Amino acid sequence: MKIAVIGTGYVGLVTGACLSDLGNDVVCVDIDPAKINKLASGVATIYEPGLDEILKKNIRKARISFTTDIVKAIRASEVIFIAVGTPPDSKGKADLSAVRLVAKSIGENLNGYKVVINKSTVPVGSGDMVRSIIAENLREKHPFDVVSNPEFLREGSAIEDFMHPERIVIGADDRESVQKIRQIYEPLEAPIVVTDVKSAEIIKYASNAFLAVKISFINEIANFCELVDASVEAVSRGMGLDNRIGKQFLKAGIGYGGSCFPKDTLALYEKGREAGYEFRIVKAAIDVNEDKRQRFLEKILKALQKNGGSRVAVWGLAFKPNTDDMREAPSIAVIKGLLARGVSVAAYDPVSMEEAKKVFGDTISYGQAEEIIKGADALVILTDWNEFKQVDFELIKTSLNKPVVVDGRNIYNPQEMKDLGFKYYSVGRRDIQ
Numbered sequence: 001m002k003i004a005v006i007g008t009g010y011v012g013l014v015t016g017a018c019l020s021d022l023g024n025d026v027v028c029v030d031i032d033p034a035k036i037n038k039l040a041s042g043v044a045t046i047y048e049p050g051l052d053e054i055l056k057k058n059i060r061k062a063r064i065s066f067t068t069d070i071v072k073a074i075r076a077s078e079v080i081f082i083a084v085g086t087p088p089d090s091k092g093k094a095d096l097s098a099v100r101l102v103a104k105s106i107g108e109n110l111n112g113y114k115v116v117i118n119k120s121t122v123p124v125g126s127g128d129m130v131r132s133i134i135a136e137n138l139r140e141k142h143p144f145d146v147v148s149n150p151e152f153l154r155e156g157s158a159i160e161d162f163m164h165p166e167r168i169v170i171g172a173d174d175r176e177s178v179q180k181i182r183q184i185y186e187p188l189e190a191p192i193v194v195t196d197v198k199s200a201e202i203i204k205y206a207s208n209a210f211l212a213v214k215i216s217f218i219n220e221i222a223n224f225c226e227l228v229d230a231s232v233e234a235v236s237r238g239m240g241l242d243n244r245i246g247k248q249f250l251k252a253g254i255g256y257g258g259s260c261f262p263k264d265t266l267a268l269y270e271k272g273r274e275a276g277y278e279f280r281i282v283k284a285a286i287d288v289n290e291d292k293r294q295r296f297l298e299k300i301l302k303a304l305q306k307n308g309g310s311r312v313a314v315w316g317l318a319f320k321p322n323t324d325d326m327r328e329a330p331s332i333a334v335i336k337g338l339l340a341r342g343v344s345v346a347a348y349d350p351v352s353m354e355e356a357k358k359v360f361g362d363t364i365s366y367g368q369a370e371e372i373i374k375g376a377d378a379l380v381i382l383t384d385w386n387e388f389k390q391v392d393f394e395l396i397k398t399s400l401n402k403p404v405v406v407d408g409r410n411i412y413n414p415q416e417m418k419d420l421g422f423k424y425y426s427v428g429r430r431d432i433q
């Protein structure tokens, strides 16, 4: 099938690459010429396990191409995926300006029946908006359908998630477009939920908000555990083995980040208010998440004892392992908080150092994991990359100025850290002082 994917970021690029791998003829469009040039030469613009190989293979087979020419791409395709960003605006609502712009181009360049698939996360009612914009801008009269097909992939395992989804949601108001999308996804053999456009749009927000609530819930339990000297790890395990609850998203830490949960919870809350409903649970999840970073910052300051003039080594900057994405990473609030208190920071992340430089510039220094711990007053762990789990503790202890580790991801065992002679602070567990 001839497919255009408009917006070649995390979602668009993975969607385009995977659809080409399934044998489709895909053209990926972006407004950023630097991104398109890099991709056209076979170099992935994001870090995502497996993406490089799949890109190179399909470029070689001429099944995927990259362009900034949206007109040509629209005219050449029978199906158009919209995968542009929908970041929060100044009020927390989803900024739909890129979606509107793309819809206008589609209207202006429609040259036959096409199915327009909204893959971007957009608030309920956006499908109607896209349909109206296309209709208002038609230069030639052709039929078209607008469908919602929200994406559930997770950064860090995006290819795997796209190729083996737990479900595919199709929100459509007619049979022909449902058939078209079924055909695209048929090789994936995944359960398909077919519903109306509005319900599909809500499924995406409701899913993300639910997961955010689950994370904030266990983070509140962690706060409580710290006060009463219990272990959140044990509580999570005991809860998670109950199938009705499930183990996932029950890991206490320093709160959720990334490009989805923070913006989608806020956008759902704002959309609710617009409709005359206040999402109280979602609001509480947002508040707890913000408070969590603050609490962790206080924990580091307490562990340091003396703030001004101290220096900490930070391991992990990305919002989670296996991605270079720094959007809304908890590391940002924590590091900025440290800097504001006069603590200097040296940081290391296996893949997000370049992205981190765009956020912190030269307000912090950067180096390899072993380098930055030399002479630091504490080691602070902000992302649970696997490479931080098996480490040379003797080297850490002798490198640090004081044997202090503040772990926001609970990757070490408190008793073992005590036996090794560390002062060890973690989340929802007894601090070893």
Ligand code: NAD
Binding pocket: 006, 007, 008, 009, 010, 011, 012, 029, 030, 031, 032, 035, 083, 084, 085, 086, 098, 101, 102, 119, 120, 121, 122, 151, 152, 153, 154, 155, 259, 260
């Ligand atoms: P992104 O910022 O990585 O990519 C968006 C891309 O769209 C950018 O490359 C940008 O240059 C391009 N773009 C912007 N305006 C354009 C225009 N007018 N024409 C062509 N290209 C344009 O964003 P993302 O993370 O891929 O997210 C895209 C959408 O998918 C968002 O709505 C997001 O909420 C949703 N989503 C993201 C994830 C995720 O894990 N990142 C998962 C599921 C859903």
